[in-house]
Amino acid sequence: MTAPVVFTDLDDTLFQTARKCPDKTADGLRLMSTLVDGSPSGYATKRQENLLGWFRAGKVIPVTARSTEVMARVDIEQAPAICSNGGCITLEGGSVDEEWHSHLIASAAKEPSIHEIYGEMTRPLEAEQFRHWVVSEHGLPLYIVIKSNIDDGEVLDELTEVHAEITPFGWRRHKNGNNLAYMPSWLNKRHAVTYLIEKVRSIAPDAPIIGVGDSTSDVGFMDLCDFAMAPTNSQFWNAVRSGNDWTR
Template identity: 60%
Template sequence: MRPLVLTDLDDTLFQTMPKCPPGKEGLRQMSSLLDGSPSGFATPMQQHFLGWLRDGTVVPVTARGRDVLARVAIEQAPAICSNGGCIVGDDGEIDRVWHDRLAEEARRVDPVADVYRAIADPLCTVRFRHWMVEENGLDLYVVIKSNDHDDQALAVLEQELAPRVPKDWRCHRNGNNLAYLPPWLSKRVAVRYLIDRARAEAPDRPVIGIGDSVSDVGFMDLCDFAVVPTRSQLWAAVVDGNGWVD
């Protein structure tokens, strides 16, 4: 039985050019910006890895919105987009049951747009850019990036913004990315929804979760097997203080 492979994308299956090994040849463009310029590249090893994964059913589980996922050279359906804010079915159509469920939960807490204004209005636009991610008319989460790619500046900003963020919201920072998610949104709950449906059809089908970030643990924990790039935020957390790694 072909495994179900639930995988993060950026910094897992490909990365930006500066993150690629110096002088590496055989890179394959995997993603592009809105203007068509290249943005993400897979090393030969990552290309072989993805080829192996395709012996199963590959399902992207990504913070990328559906429109941004469309600019990635990978399977588009099924897929989990926008940190779980949108599920695309096998037929390529949006899962309306999932969308309606999130919309109902969103009505019970602070509107994302209100939190976005509280966070973003005071920010210096010279130093930071920011936006609110939405899918199908539903506001989902907030993203902030440093215009200078200054990871430390985002670390300081995270501390400064903490009093403006509702206590039940989650904050995730990894590299030049600072994201704020409402309590009803996560990759974990979206993956559980897909796994439950897969288990109903085939209880013994192996499910593999792949990710590079500590936030990916939420969905990888639901899978039968977990795969982590060894040059990643998540693996660094795993080996930190581990006496078996010298």
């Protein structure tokens, strides 16, 4: 029997902050990630821990918005791993998939400068209200992140209208909680998963491939897999459930 290959999102799928855990505490939870100063940041419930154990009967490949630097502080398989929304693929020993990196460099050269768009979007923003940055990997700017300092992300909804006119054609906007991201057309979890699925199929053509995620943005790569899974308390599942008569 051929073991499955699992492409899985991390945050709010396999673990979350203690505040988001069912009992709101870290008691009885497994520490999964830490901040740069070593303090705890993400925990898995027993059910999530058991789910990950089940996945490990096959091969686990993380697919995350976390950068390689932040990903290194997660207690999970990382060879290969898709980081920064598809902006970097790590291999054994933490090395970078140079073929994929070269592909992204060539793609980025055909589109508007991310730093220029970043300047236009953030120049009017008050530092007291917002924090923001450009995510980069190995010298390549990838996408823009904006977060609110004054609420849980409600104020970000207003920015999407303001930015509509200066967002380049083909770019994707994704908001989930207090996180607003603008990504160029060449950056996509789907593209990176497509690249790795081709490698998996060349070695194990009959391996069942499972996609797991919590966000509507994860649909792009889950759609490529043979089977898809999502937490039932997630943004993704709320979108599926909304207006569905069969849940009544």
